Amino acid sequence: MCGIGLIVTGVPIRGHLGPGEAEASGFSCQRSPKSAEPVGPNYEDLCNGLKRRGPDHIGGQVLHLSPPIQNLEKSESTEHPHPHPTTRNEPQTGTLIDCTSNAENPPPVATPEGDIAVDLGRCGLSESTGGARLQFVGATLQLRGDKPVQQPLLDSVGNVLVYNAPPDSARIAFSAARTLGSDLLADFVTQAVSRTLWFGRDAIGRRSLLIHKPSSEDPRLLLTSVAPERTKHEGQEAHDDAAHMSSYWDDVTCGIHSITFKSTLKDGSMKQNLTPASCLRDEQETGTVKPAEHLEGWARVHDWHDPLLKSLLAWERALVTPTEELTRYHLTGSDQESPAKRILEALCRAVKRRTESIRIPKKCKELLHSVNSRASSTLADVRNEQFSPLAVLFSGGVDSMILAAIADQFVDPDATIDLLNVSFEGDFAPDRVTAISGLSELEERFPLRRRMPGMLQNARTLWLAASGVGYVHESPSQRCQGQESETKPVQSEARVLLVGSGADEQCGGYGRHRTKFKQGGWVMLDAEMRLDFNRIWKRNLGRDDRCLSDHGKEARFPFLDEDVVAALLNLPLWDVVNMEEPAGCGEKKVLRQVARLLGLKSASSLPKRAIQFGSRIARESNRKDFGSNRAANLANAGTVVLKEFASS
Incomplete structure (x- = not known):
């Protein structure tokens, strides 16, 4: 274990992870213009924050989700996509983040399934237009076993896993992600078939997981094990970044959360329960895909199914x-x-x-x-x-x-x-x-x-x-x-x-x-x-x-x-x-x-x-802030001026 991070951009989030009521009216979580600098940390900041922990390996993966692509012809390769030359269902690893490496990343492969096209792009690629971008990073501290484990884990159908858990548990969770859906718990899992992002903390909350919920100030959704410092750019105003960032982050509540990405049609209705084949041709069997206006992410909280966990939490x-x-x-x-x-x-x-x-x-x-x-x-x-x-x-x-x-x-x-x-x-x-x-x-x-x-x-x-x-x-x-x-x-x-x-x-x-x-x-x-x-x-x-x-x-x-x-x-x-x-x-x-x-x-x-x-850190802190331990006690407890009660 070591740490994980995720940045979601380009898609509005509805539900308990969406903007507050005060911001909901007219609010959009679409990508900010390139000229607008985000107030929170960027992807590089997340990586640098994880590198401070001294991981044995740190890797990343970019996933693009977009509305169906027009004029996409039906073929064997699109019905049964294999974006990576690997044995089906065998977990693979993402791209190694190494500042000394200049190796070029392979081109992305668009794999339209369901009602959303998935692009398993590698780190550093330009973002796709008109959709969402999910940037994953996972760092591993190899403390168990002799076989190296690298993150993120990928499989041939587009599932992605980054985790802050023992490797064996992570592989079990990844296997469950392909079949069980809401019964699994892992830190970040994306299911390619259902277009769902799962994330969460264990029932007691032993591992850190912070969240920045989309807001008008920063419309991105961020999840991370660390609270990284934001990179200061030239000409940027200096302000109390620590105080600002303390209000920027919240702890993810213990439990399982999910965000399902769905495309919205022109009439505002949601496309649901569509098979890959039904999305590869329109009603006239022309072999083209109907375009959707945009994507939306719908967030939910899920109850624990394990009776032991339920009894412990009670x-x-x-x-x-x-x-x-x-x-x-x-x-x-x-x-x-x-x-x-x-x-x-x-x-x-x-x-x-x-x-x-x-x-x-x-x-x-x-x-x-x-x-x-x-x-x-x-x-x-x-x-x-x-x-x-x-x-x-x-x-x-x-x-x-x-x-x-x-x-x-x-x-x-x-x-x-x-x-x-x-x-x-x-x-x-x-x-x-x-x-x-x-x-x-x-x-x-x-x-x-x-x-x-x-x-x-x-x-x-x-x-x-x-x-x-x-x-x-x-x-x-x-x-x-x-x-x-x-x-x-x-x-x-x-x-x-x-x-x-x-x-x-x-x-x-x-x-x-x-x-x-x-x-x-x-x-x-x-x-x-x-x-x-x-x-x-x-x-x-x-x-x-x-x-x-x-x-x-x-x-x-x-x-x-x-x-x-x-x-x-x-x-x-x-x-x-x-x-x-x-x-x-x-x-x-x-x-x-x-x-x-x-x-x-x-x-x-x-x-x-x-x-x-x-x-004795408390005493040292009191001396620094109040001059003495006794002065701190008086300041915190309050004092009474006795002469005010002398005549009463």
Whole structure:
């Protein structure tokens, strides 16, 4: 996975992706004149934004849709078009985007099927007149398997797929696109026969997908994994581009969306359900195609068909409020650890799915075995010769400790696991203290695993963590005991990051959860947790995915695995979180029990800190904006002038 992009021009979009009501009157999404510069990014900007992620391959494809072509004679080749000399239904790849390549692209082949002519033009060709142009770009970060996979995927009948998903899943989706239609989910798929563009995000929204809906300011439809900077042209006015672009993009809502392109006849009616043969000749059997006035795209949102996904999105828990009968049964149960065991089993499956398929080159495996077989090898020796397939965003808290401990079971035993910790106050920030302490506990619990504790400082928290640039203590155990330890600069080579997102939302890890419990008991606590889970895609996941991917890393979220979410919902709420217990015990109760099952006794009792507070980035931001942390608190909380109440 790495990223995708799509620009649709030359066709009005109707439905939920069309212009707002204020703009709908007299609005047209037709192409702007060539002299008019679009306010948003162009195709080159999308490509450059994806290149920042360091993909192994980036490719593009241009698809032209136009009303039927007049005087197109019926023939074998038009009834059964094969635009590429390939085995039918065998996926092929699009054009490699390489600035150093000067190879000429092959000419496009017009393949009229249904009521719209399809032109599988290659990148860089001039756009067809009177129709729509779809410009696809897909970037691939090869993290699974040894066989290179390139995007976009094409087949002989004109289907196109670009994806931000594992290659195996993408091929399955591409196969389904030819037959199933609305039952598939992939990021962008175009079906040649039905003239339909499918796009969407998974049900939880773990991957970023942004949309610019057509507007009078910019009539194009844009979809992309990144929010690229717009190229500044000579003579262009400088303005606050960041502020402007923040209102330019929206997050695509989780789910499946489609746009069906249809041609409109002169009387305004839509041509539907036409076979290729019926479009190749008019009513008098003259062998010509009737011209249509223009194309329109009709957008729809589709419901999930998977019962598991429907139940997860409803986020309904059977047991919320403990009654005397339920608690008595629970307390007399024979297996007191069964809730934690069930969650641990689900987390193990989730981490295994996200780690065991990471590609480790054979040469790296030989180096790893050679270095680790030398008993006298130092930390520097390992760093100079090893390959780290995996990193954990590591605060030393219960979430990251659990992920690091479980990952130990599924990552190659000769490989190193990088633990990335962020601090804005050196070794005195709370997250730095707990990280060093947590590392010591992991070393004691899993002595055979080599870990590289990368200590990162002074930058934007998540974005910096993904860079993996910092330093490492040669002897973290000495540093944990307050002794001086030599440090060396380091950069993590891991391209897969395990992140603990979703743990707090599902297990009551936020301070406001305790506040809601005090205000309205178990019912209000459950409602607040449901609200947090249902908005995590918009508040956190899309942004986090873009930050972490900017350095060529792929974030993976075990706590948001569907099996883990289902397992947590199947537990009574009081087994997941219990705000009647004190801080450090009641919040994320079930995860603390999981940590104890893994032998992580110290981590199981640590209080929750958000990354902005544990790393001290919040304090640094307050100092910059307000002069001090206290001044920021007063500014945000408001102040009362006491003398106004002196006489009252």
